[in-house]
Amino acid sequence: MTPQHPHPHTTPHNPTPPPEHTPRDLVGIGIGPSNLSLAALAHPLTELDAVFYDQRPAFHWHPGLLIDGTTVQVPFLADLVTLADPANPWTFLNYLHARDRLYPFYAAERLHIHRAEYDDYCRWVADNLPGLHFRHQIDAVRWNPERDLFEVDHTQLDTDGEAEALGRTYTRNIVLGIGTEPYIPDPLRPLADAPAVPVLHAADYLHHRDTLLTAGHVTIVGTGQSGAEVFLDLLRHRPTGREQLHWLGRTEAFAPRTHSTLGLEHLTPDHTRYFHALTEPVRDRLITTQEHLHKGIHPDTLAAIHDELYRRTLHGGWPDAVLTPGVRVRTAGRIATTKVELHLEHIQQGSRTRLTTDAVVLATGYRERPLDHILAGLDPYLRRDSRDRPRIDPDHRLVLDPSITGSLHIQNAETHTHGIGTPDLGLTAWRSATILNALTGKDTYPLPRRTAFTTFGLEPPQHRIPSARTPRTLTPLTDAIRPHPPTPMTQ
Numbered sequence: 001m002t003p004q005h006p007h008p009h010t011t012p013h014n015p016t017p018p019p020e021h022t023p024r025d026l027v028g029i030g031i032g033p034s035n036l037s038l039a040a041l042a043h044p045l046t047e048l049d050a051v052f053y054d055q056r057p058a059f060h061w062h063p064g065l066l067i068d069g070t071t072v073q074v075p076f077l078a079d080l081v082t083l084a085d086p087a088n089p090w091t092f093l094n095y096l097h098a099r100d101r102l103y104p105f106y107a108a109e110r111l112h113i114h115r116a117e118y119d120d121y122c123r124w125v126a127d128n129l130p131g132l133h134f135r136h137q138i139d140a141v142r143w144n145p146e147r148d149l150f151e152v153d154h155t156q157l158d159t160d161g162e163a164e165a166l167g168r169t170y171t172r173n174i175v176l177g178i179g180t181e182p183y184i185p186d187p188l189r190p191l192a193d194a195p196a197v198p199v200l201h202a203a204d205y206l207h208h209r210d211t212l213l214t215a216g217h218v219t220i221v222g223t224g225q226s227g228a229e230v231f232l233d234l235l236r237h238r239p240t241g242r243e244q245l246h247w248l249g250r251t252e253a254f255a256p257r258t259h260s261t262l263g264l265e266h267l268t269p270d271h272t273r274y275f276h277a278l279t280e281p282v283r284d285r286l287i288t289t290q291e292h293l294h295k296g297i298h299p300d301t302l303a304a305i306h307d308e309l310y311r312r313t314l315h316g317g318w319p320d321a322v323l324t325p326g327v328r329v330r331t332a333g334r335i336a337t338t339k340v341e342l343h344l345e346h347i348q349q350g351s352r353t354r355l356t357t358d359a360v361v362l363a364t365g366y367r368e369r370p371l372d373h374i375l376a377g378l379d380p381y382l383r384r385d386s387r388d389r390p391r392i393d394p395d396h397r398l399v400l401d402p403s404i405t406g407s408l409h410i411q412n413a414e415t416h417t418h419g420i421g422t423p424d425l426g427l428t429a430w431r432s433a434t435i436l437n438a439l440t441g442k443d444t445y446p447l448p449r450r451t452a453f454t455t456f457g458l459e460p461p462q463h464r465i466p467s468a469r470t471p472r473t474l475t476p477l478t479d480a481i482r483p484h485p486p487t488p489m490t491q
Contacts, residue, residue, distance in 0.1 A: 222363030
């Protein structure tokens, strides 16, 4: 399905693929929401020849957690492009329009959309954008000093995931957007790696849901949003009085995520710029004190859990469900071949016990994927901080040796330099626009100079309230309604 005709200043551009070994302006590695946003905003830029690679067969966003009824934790305006370019053809509203669902969405009066709907929106963009190449595994990234270009070696995979063809792309610039990976605590890793033991990460929940619904006793480890959603889904679909659920985690309470408007201003470009300007020791300390701003459980989910538990007491008795915060898993092991034994410690009490369970769901979050492997060929050129992490400038560009004339940007792997807003979808479009502005050397996407009422640091008074920017020149109405030839795209 083709997007509706965009605003004249964002007319889609479908460049003819260059001959092999002709250098690209940009290669994107990874096609998650971050680089998909970058591709969508780069699409109308005729001066930028870009291509994107991902080893997966197609785009999917957390498919194991698309539980019925779950919603994205940010408003729908935090789509791939709107907060940088509302007139872009790849907005969520244009997706609804293309699907003939705009009026039902209007009537629903929804601010937070279903998680499955966000996944479908992103796949709509990915299926229609040119220049996206799935089934391409990146093997190496190097700098070629003779050509003053990056070399990106890749392997094209067939439908079975086997190597089909080798290739090399030369490029002036690279953007890494390889995303995060599920985190499994060390005590549980051997069990999670054993195929016969039902110990799995929440990222794979839906793939094993039927098994979990019929398991005798299920334990959920992790007191964040994913743990709450898994617990609620199992609770709703197991018999009253025979729920046999145990939910535990390290945090001291099943606490709500901070949802105040001023608190959410820590997830704005203003705070990102403020955070980056701090010294490294202050940044490292600050990250540990701000977890409540982006972790925790949505209040609506907590209310739904309490309502479901309460409903099960209406005819007497209590549900067979144990909810215990402040607990860590010390060690774990197998009993026979079908059960798991967890050795638990209550952090406040200092007491220890054992829990026997038939299945374990690890809602233990995600970690940034290590960059060492993919950047091994560039290691001599990387500049690192005191903790051996890559140094990253305000434009999300890795600091490299001056002999490298190209740029290497990074998305969703710079928490240590850009703060807790790094993985937040609300900053995705702004970050992509920032990178594109740096690559083009101009304000291709004019960005707001102020985005929060909070002033995060002491600044000279004359800089606190910037003067209003001159409005963008309006397109005459007669030009705005001039028809544009449709762009042929298939769903």
